[in-house]
Structure formats: C-alpha cells, structure tokens
Amino acid sequence: MPQYKNNPTKSNTERASVPGSRASITIEASLVIPIFLFAVLCFIYTMEIQVLQTQIRFAVENAAKEEAAQVSVIPVVNTVRLQRNIVEQIGKDRLDHSIIINGAEGIRCNQSYLSIFNDEIHVKAKYSIRLPFPEFTRIEMPLRQEMVVKAWTGKQNKNKEQGADEIVYITKYGSVYHESETCTYLAPKISYVSYKEVGKLRNRYGEKYKRCTKCSYGKPISGVYISEHGNKYHNSLNCSGLKRSIYAVKKSEVGGRKGCSKCAH
Numbered sequence: 001m002p003q004y005k006n007n008p009t010k011s012n013t014e015r016a017s018v019p020g021s022r023a024s025i026t027i028e029a030s031l032v033i034p035i036f037l038f039a040v041l042c043f044i045y046t047m048e049i050q051v052l053q054t055q056i057r058f059a060v061e062n063a064a065k066e067e068a069a070q071v072s073v074i075p076v077v078n079t080v081r082l083q084r085n086i087v088e089q090i091g092k093d094r095l096d097h098s099i100i101i102n103g104a105e106g107i108r109c110n111q112s113y114l115s116i117f118n119d120e121i122h123v124k125a126k127y128s129i130r131l132p133f134p135e136f137t138r139i140e141m142p143l144r145q146e147m148v149v150k151a152w153t154g155k156q157n158k159n160k161e162q163g164a165d166e167i168v169y170i171t172k173y174g175s176v177y178h179e180s181e182t183c184t185y186l187a188p189k190i191s192y193v194s195y196k197e198v199g200k201l202r203n204r205y206g207e208k209y210k211r212c213t214k215c216s217y218g219k220p221i222s223g224v225y226i227s228e229h230g231n232k233y234h235n236s237l238n239c240s241g242l243k244r245s246i247y248a249v250k251k252s253e254v255g256g257r258k259g260c261s262k263c264a265h
Contacts, residue, residue, distance in 0.1 A: 041132045048099055049129060049143075056107070056125060056145050059089040064123040064149045071114055071151045076237060077121060078192040080223045083109045086125060101128045101140060110197055113189040113228070114151060123147040166251045168264075177254040180263040186246055189228040190237070195220040198233050207231045215239035 063085035067077060087095060087104045096103035111124040125145045133139045168177040169186060178186055193201065198209050203226070212232040216224070224233040227242060234242055259265070 038132070045099065045132050049141075052098060052100065052129070053143065053145070055090050055094075056086070056127070057147075059086040060123055060125050060145045060147045062089055064121055064147045067123070068121055068149050068151050071121065074237065075114060076190045076192055076225065077112045077114045077123075078223070079109045079112050080192060080194050082112055082123065083107055083125075099130045101130055108197075110191065110193045110201060113191050115189065119151045121149050121151050123149070167248050168251045168254060170247050170249055170254060170257060175257060176260045176264070177249075177251070177257045178260045178263050179265065183260060183263040190225055190242060191227075192223050192225055195222065195224050195233075198224055198226065201226065203231055204228050205231075209233045212239060212241050214241055 063082050066085055067082055070081070071077065086107060086109070092104045095107070100106045106127050108126045109124065111126070112122060114121050123146065126142065127144070128140045128142045131139045131141055166179075168179055169183075170177050171186070201209060203209065208231070209226055210232055212234045215234050215236040216232075217235070220233075220235055224235060225237050225239075225242060226233050230241065232241055
C-alpha cells in the first residue's frame, strides 16, 4: 500500500508565514490607530473651539450693552465688572472645565475702553486655548473677541456757533485750541483694571504704570484707574492726574494758539 508523506518544506513555510503576517498587521495597527485617534481629537477640539467662540461672542455682546448703561453714571469702562459679567453669562464651571487656559480667569478684558471722542465702548476679550499636544510643548492658540457699542451718555449734538465769538476749548499750558470738548487730546482713555494685572500692563508708549502719589495710599483693595497715555495708576477717578483743566473761551481770545489738527477745521 502506498504511503503518503507530508511535505515538510511546504508545511514549515506556511507555519513560518503566519507569525510574520501577524507581526506586520500589529506594526501597521500601532501606526494607524494613534493617527486616527489624533485626528478624532483634533476634530473634537475644532468643534469645542467653535462652541466656545460662539458663547464668548454672545456674552461679550451682552456685557458690552450692560456696560453701555453703566458709563452714564461713571464715564469709564470697568474691566473687572466686564470680565465678571462675561464669566457669569457663560458659567464659571463651564469655563474652568474648558480648553481655555486658566479657565474663567483666562479671559482678559483689560484693553477695553470708552472712547470719549465718539462715545463708543470698545470691548476686547482675550484668551488662549490649549491645543492637543503634550503640555511640555506649551503650544497654545491666542484668540480674541471684540465688540463696539454706543455708550448711553445722554449727550446731544450741539450746533456750532459761527464767527469769531465761537466757543472753543483750551488747556492752561496747551499750544492749540479745540472745537470739540470731547476731543481725545482733551479727554484721555481711562480704564478700570484689576490691581493684580496692572504690573503686567503697559501704556501706549510701552511704559509700566507706577503708583500715583496724589491719590494712591497703601495697596489697593480691588482695582485701579489707568489712562492710555499716562504712566500712573490711581485709586480715585477724580484724581487731578487723570484730568486736565479745560477752559471754554471765545475763539477771539485764544491768542496765538493754533487749531487742533484733529477737531479744529
């Protein structure tokens, strides 16, 4: 009776090929799965960023409208109150558990101001978000939301008087006269900011803010007042360091003063 023997070479080849195939599949899976998971994570981050931007935009708009009503009492943007209103509308717990760096405290409104020239409130909310990378890389994305609303000041436009007896505005040591009492050269931009942040802020010329010796005594409890062109922080909005003495005179009495390049025509 013929005997059939197994082909040892073929059997060994088949047996050897199986572990190799499994190893190649394992290597491919180890490369593809992390890439797939990272793509899913990026998609989730993108959706979360869009949701946060929408929530912050609506919160900034509502907070700006509330601040527009407040400046009729005190003509300055309270950035501490502005930031608190934004956080309350979105929810502190929601922000603290979001991808915003430092959560609710990561939203900064210290660059918001009231433009006395045209009675507009410029609200600027800045924040940064974490990106899906290891924390040691410190890769983040800065974002901002801006809103401009008209302040409710109750002011009415006045018709200018024509002729040499037209009323204009001057300062004690100024070399020009102004046709508008709300000219930005007469009324600097003043903001109310947290005392904890004032050390990080700079004025328009890049200078740090120092303590005003006229109105600041000891350490402020909460916030202080600063101006865009000044280099001092103040405890009182009525401090003379924040204001200029403005005199209304007839145009025929300005002497050798020239017209302001911004408001005089």
